[in-house]
Amino acid sequence: MLDAAIRKKLRDFELDLSFSVRPGGILVLMGSNGSGKSTTLNILAGLLEPDAGCIRLNGTTFCEPRRNISVPIEDRRIGYVFQNTAVFPHLSVRENIAYGLRAHNASSQEIEEQVRNLIQTMGLGDLSGVTASRLSGGQKQRVALARAIAIRPTLLMMDEPFSSLDLESTHTVKQLIKTFVDRMHIPCIIVTHRVADCHEIGDRVLVIASGKKEWEGRPQDMPADCSVCRCPSGRP
Amino acid sequence: MLDAAIRKKLRDFELDLSFSVRPGGILVLMGSNGSGKSTTLNILAGLLEPDAGCIRLNGTTFCEPRRNISVPIEDRRIGYVFQNTAVFPHLSVRENIAYGLRAHNASSQEIEEQVRNLIQTMGLGDLSGVTASRLSGGQKQRVALARAIAIRPTLLMMDEPFSSLDLESTHTVKQLIKTFVDRMHIPCIIVTHRVADCHEIGDRVLVIASGKKEWEGRPQDMPADCSVCRCPSGRP
Amino acid sequence: MKPPSLIPEKYRRLFLYTGAIVLVLSVTLYLALPIAALFFRTTPELFWASLSDPLVISALWLSLTTSAISLLVVILVGTPFAYVHSRSAYPGKVLVDTLIDLPLVLPPAVAGFALLVLYGRMGLLGQYFRMLGIPIAFTTLAVIMAQIFVASPFYLRQAKSLFEQFDRSYEHTARTLGASPLRTFLTITLPLTAGGLVSGAVMTFGRALGEFGATIMFAGNLPGVTQTMPLAVYVGMESNFNLGLTISILLVIISFLIMIAVRILTKTEVPHA
Amino acid sequence: MKPPSLIPEKYRRLFLYTGAIVLVLSVTLYLALPIAALFFRTTPELFWASLSDPLVISALWLSLTTSAISLLVVILVGTPFAYVHSRSAYPGKVLVDTLIDLPLVLPPAVAGFALLVLYGRMGLLGQYFRMLGIPIAFTTLAVIMAQIFVASPFYLRQAKSLFEQFDRSYEHTARTLGASPLRTFLTITLPLTAGGLVSGAVMTFGRALGEFGATIMFAGNLPGVTQTMPLAVYVGMESNFNLGLTISILLVIISFLIMIAVRILTKTEVPHA
Amino acid sequence: TSTSTAPATPSATAAPVSTPAALETAAPTLVVTTAAPAATKEAVKPTSTPKPVYTYSEGNVVAYTAASLSGVSPKLAEGFEKMYPGHKVVFNLAGTQALKTQVQNGAYCDVFISASNSYTNELTKGGYFVSGTVKPLTSNYVIVILPKDNPANIRSLSDLAKKGVKIAVADKSVPVGTATTSVIANLAKSANYGKEWNSSVYGNIVTYETSEPAVAGKVELGEVDAGFVYESTYIAGKDKFVAISVPKAINYLQTYTIGVMKDSTSKGAAADFETFMLSADGQQILEDYGFRPL
Numbered sequence A, B: 001m002l003d004a005a006i007r008k009k010l011r012d013f014e015l016d017l018s019f020s021v022r023p024g025g026i027l028v029l030m031g032s033n034g035s036g037k038s039t040t041l042n043i044l045a046g047l048l049e050p051d052a053g054c055i056r057l058n059g060t061t062f063c064e065p066r067r068n069i070s071v072p073i074e075d076r077r078i079g080y081v082f083q084n085t086a087v088f089p090h091l092s093v094r095e096n097i098a099y100g101l102r103a104h105n106a107s108s109q110e111i112e113e114q115v116r117n118l119i120q121t122m123g124l125g126d127l128s129g130v131t132a133s134r135l136s137g138g139q140k141q142r143v144a145l146a147r148a149i150a151i152r153p154t155l156l157m158m159d160e161p162f163s164s165l166d167l168e169s170t171h172t173v174k175q176l177i178k179t180f181v182d183r184m185h186i187p188c189i190i191v192t193h194r195v196a197d198c199h200e201i202g203d204r205v206l207v208i209a210s211g212k213k214e215w216e217g218r219p220q221d222m223p224a225d226c227s228v229c230r231c232p233s234g235r236p
Numbered sequence C, D: 001m002k003p004p005s006l007i008p009e010k011y012r013r014l015f016l017y018t019g020a021i022v023l024v025l026s027v028t029l030y031l032a033l034p035i036a037a038l039f040f041r042t043t044p045e046l047f048w049a050s051l052s053d054p055l056v057i058s059a060l061w062l063s064l065t066t067s068a069i070s071l072l073v074v075i076l077v078g079t080p081f082a083y084v085h086s087r088s089a090y091p092g093k094v095l096v097d098t099l100i101d102l103p104l105v106l107p108p109a110v111a112g113f114a115l116l117v118l119y120g121r122m123g124l125l126g127q128y129f130r131m132l133g134i135p136i137a138f139t140t141l142a143v144i145m146a147q148i149f150v151a152s153p154f155y156l157r158q159a160k161s162l163f164e165q166f167d168r169s170y171e172h173t174a175r176t177l178g179a180s181p182l183r184t185f186l187t188i189t190l191p192l193t194a195g196g197l198v199s200g201a202v203m204t205f206g207r208a209l210g211e212f213g214a215t216i217m218f219a220g221n222l223p224g225v226t227q228t229m230p231l232a233v234y235v236g237m238e239s240n241f242n243l244g245l246t247i248s249i250l251l252v253i254i255s256f257l258i259m260i261a262v263r264i265l266t267k268t269e270v271p272h273a
Numbered sequence E: 001t002s003t004s005t006a007p008a009t010p011s012a013t014a015a016p017v018s019t020p021a022a023l024e025t026a027a028p029t030l031v032v033t034t035a036a037p038a039a040t041k042e043a044v045k046p047t048s049t050p051k052p053v054y055t056y057s058e059g060n061v062v063a064y065t066a067a068s069l070s071g072v073s074p075k076l077a078e079g080f081e082k083m084y085p086g087h088k089v090v091f092n093l094a095g096t097q098a099l100k101t102q103v104q105n106g107a108y109c110d111v112f113i114s115a116s117n118s119y120t121n122e123l124t125k126g127g128y129f130v131s132g133t134v135k136p137l138t139s140n141y142v143i144v145i146l147p148k149d150n151p152a153n154i155r156s157l158s159d160l161a162k163k164g165v166k167i168a169v170a171d172k173s174v175p176v177g178t179a180t181t182s183v184i185a186n187l188a189k190s191a192n193y194g195k196e197w198n199s200s201v202y203g204n205i206v207t208y209e210t211s212e213p214a215v216a217g218k219v220e221l222g223e224v225d226a227g228f229v230y231e232s233t234y235i236a237g238k239d240k241f242v243a244i245s246v247p248k249a250i251n252y253l254q255t256y257t258i259g260v261m262k263d264s265t266s267k268g269a270a271a272d273f274e275t276f277m278l279s280a281d282g283q284q285i286l287e288d289y290g291f292r293p294l
């Protein structure tokens, strides 16, 4: 169970949110450009300190400025896929995926097996030895995803993970995420701009606007006048 | 009128394509991850040299290795939005958009006016003085677009320009592109993974697979068994 | 998952902070203390006296002007050189790379000697310059040439590695927007590497300002013509400790002011992509 | 749009190429010719004779070992220092920044003098070391201390600016994947900045190897103890030019070999993001 | 010149240990050699009185030695080791002014060989020597050397004032520089030369070097037309230079001294070294290299 209440002053507005994600649940975080989605994930991951609030995962407090608590990033065991992917340019696809496993002292047999599985599932088969800087945009995105999942995180967060994926990959990856979250029984947050994604993968949707909650609920209940569904032409 | 025939050896396959785009026409370039879309645009822009072929725009040969012709990048006047946006991190939003105009020696009045218009159309109003490195993903994408359009290019190319945009921005930007291409009567190429985009904005679609043409035609004629429409689950 | 507990975390931070502070302090003190010690050994009277010595003033002036000229030459020639070098593949590139490094490891006196062997009156090239009536050795020009020879590698190396590591997609974008290679370089590459280039320039200026061995070998030690501060300090210090000391302090203060000026002038923060 | 015509383009290229070639050639020749000139002034016999001179051998050995030790100290202390420094904001940071630069502009003789004033027998700290029976000035330790003092800024500056400009999102990603700050540093930051760090290390090693002024002031010129190559060359050259010359050539050759070794060792290309 | 101020007093009387310059009537001419001692090629005879009473470890002598002894230093080391088997000497060679500063700032040495009385006196006053060990060692006159091919065609001291002649001297903080300054002053006072000559010569100086061998180096390379050095340098390098002597009457006799340092931890070996230097063998080696016996 993830319980988050965060407050942080940004350049144009104050981010002020509170929400929970149940184990096995997938929260889809939506909102227009610059509404604070990436910032929210960065705070959860510990990359940014909130001004106030409290972040608790499975009973452990990750962050509470008032009590001066802040668990180091590396101890949070959060799988986080950045918006810009940030694949390590000097490592091969294989080593990128193995990175977190090595950091968690996995046995070499375990690493071998995990990496092989993920490379196959992600359709990166031919690229396993290729240096990551030589990948196409979509290939990088898949590596970043595989890398985050590999560490068997206790919370999975992805910032627009499907934006550069082709249709087939998008489908495969969605299936993979659903299965993974379900089997590991962990909370998951996905940032996306596509309403279709909510329906396909989300069990709850949180829409934010200028850092504040605009709407929260089940995908099927999403109102048509919601900022992220509204479309000037009327076409969805 | 753009006529392109290009051949280039890549790591995993050979890129070998020929296609034309009429003035005022929008070609949607599709293909799975790593099929060679970004590479194709880079060759058209002059950032990569093809091994063979010929690129002609409005009767001028831009590139023909056999005859040792290669027009310098800056003289091609191509509006090109990169997949990674590449907004200049040290310049403000305003200066990013004005960059190409200044390079083309536009008068300061013209620059002023163009930039103001674009900032407004792109919904970047409040951000005009903000340094580009402090923008959110979608904001950067919009700046990159405005910057490319500002120079009134003779060919407009965009690599996944909607991937990080929210629904409203996507719609605005699409309208803008359509109007612009029509009014300037220039050819335009858009790379995307979303079939919906073809229908909304494209008048022709080119699907490539491993660097070769798989299908070309009008969006409405696109076959359901095309690699980019095929979806394992059957859901489109 | 290891449950993150609070006490160890607290201690870990304490440990980390202490380590960091000790580290920063020790490096700072190692570099600062000797300089501070200089100040303890002089008196204000001595200091003002040396300030009014015309020889000190002329040496100071000579040092600052020659170093500035050397720096200017290095920047004007070295920047385009480093750019061309890092952007193109040509035969013998590795050799050029190594040559750039060589003056770094050459003892300055040897560097001065090498310059003398080449440009000296009897030198391989110097004899022709002499026929043309252009003396090089033992002139102010020789001071500048020596400074450029020993100091330029610091700028060249820095510029080279900055340009090599620069993200090409910014340059590519600028080119598609109609900017010529030169314009691209001036408006994109240069501002985004400015921090590093200034750092290289400071190293070069510093090396030129402190240059001693090559100068005395190749340019000699003539007050007003080739006697730069380091030479004046060396000569002065050996015989008159306190005078050498005060000149040194003067130089420290001037250096300090230059550094601070550089820092203020280049304050314009260049953010990372 | 200006219609791109072919002939001007051809000439433009020719012009650009010629410019580039002239630029590269002139920089290369300026740095290479003096060194080449050295080789013209010696004979193989002289060269072999100097190679068997025990003083030359001991100076060479002393130079290489002290420079290597200095470099090691600078890397081991300087790397974490630069990292901490560039990653944290603390009071007086600007001052520390300036202090790091100061030894750069200080003439080496003054630097040596400052060290003497601090650690010399009569020095502010030296007198206490003396009571403890630890002489510092005019020992091999002093050679190393002088080298560190004058050469470390080259590494520190380079490391600082590399770490400052490093794209933090790589580090952040590594941390979320469970890597400790140390592990992140070793597996991500270090490999991706390695090229620049090696460049800084080469500059530092070169500066230490060529160090003269501070060494002769603070450590003296005692064969086997403090007489490094540059000092030996200087003294040798004063009495016997050809000897000084051959030692210099020896140094050039060794430097060349070291540079090439570094180049080969760091060949592992670090691609840009 | 420049920044140095202090010990610029060339007056021989100011220095108690100094020997006044001897008189000589020889006119300034282009010379092959002055009244310098004949360079005897005869090998140093092993002394009959070796006194190896010290253990080997005590036998290391660190000698801070005026740079003008650079050329002779290997021979001196050889001779010392022959006379006292087991002993060894290492020389720290630099201009006396630099050595003095180093010693004043804590440099360790056993023996100090100075090329200048004023520096010797300064160190004596500072209590650096074992009292009674400071003794005159040898002496040297100033001479003008020219490159072998004499490019400026200098035939006499008057020619030094010719326009365009390049002259190297040592800085006046260097002992030989002090001597040079007073020699030029003496010449200027004499009828043959005068004030104008004096200012022309100073105008022709292109560098003030920091040690005596550095002056010789610039001449040897042919980079300057003339240099003021010690006679010993000319005699030891006759194949490289031609010289113009300065009449003894107006020359400056520089006296070298040797002394054992108070802080020396092997005073015995240091004393042995001094003994060797003052012995017939030591003096012979110095003479072979053109130094003048006292």
Ligand SMILES: Nc1ncnc2c1ncn2[C@@H]1O[C@H](COP(=O)(O)OP(=O)(O)OP(=O)(O)O)[C@@H](O)[C@H]1O
Pocket (backbone or CB within 6 Å): A133, A134, A135, A136, A137, A138, A139, A164, B010, B011, B012, B031, B032, B033, B034, B035, B036, B037, B038, B039, B040, B083
């Ligand atoms: N810098 C590079 N060096 C070598 N190979 C590369 C490089 N960049 C891309 N490639 C390879 O070239 C092929 C085509 O890449 P390209 O970037 O054109 O694909 P794309 O169609 O744009 O894919 P995506 O939809 O994922 O962006 C891929 O196999 C890719 O791995």
Ligand SMILES: Nc1ncnc2c1ncn2[C@@H]1O[C@H](COP(=O)(O)OP(=O)(O)OP(=O)(O)O)[C@@H](O)[C@H]1O
Pocket (backbone or CB within 6 Å): A010, A011, A012, A031, A032, A033, A034, A035, A036, A037, A038, A039, A040, A083, B133, B134, B135, B136, B137, B138, B139, B164
């Ligand atoms: N480094 C930064 N410094 C200052 N302000 C920033 C920085 N990065 C983002 N911002 C601002 O903070 C606000 C929230 O940004 P954030 O990146 O969280 O938006 P987002 O919801 O992820 O948008 P997008 O969908 O475009 O990625 C925006 O107004 C943005 O301009």
Ligand code: MOO
Pocket (backbone or CB within 6 Å): E066, E067, E068, E069, E094, E095, E096, E097, E115, E174, E175, E176, E177, E210, E211, E212, E213
């Ligand atoms: O001390 Mo010297 O021997 O005059 O250079």
Ligand SMILES: [Mg+2]
Pocket (backbone or CB within 6 Å): A037, A038, A039, A083, A159, B136, B137, B138
């Ligand atoms: Mg975002």
Ligand SMILES: [Mg+2]
Pocket (backbone or CB within 6 Å): A136, A137, A138, B037, B038, B039, B083, B159
């Ligand atoms: Mg692509």
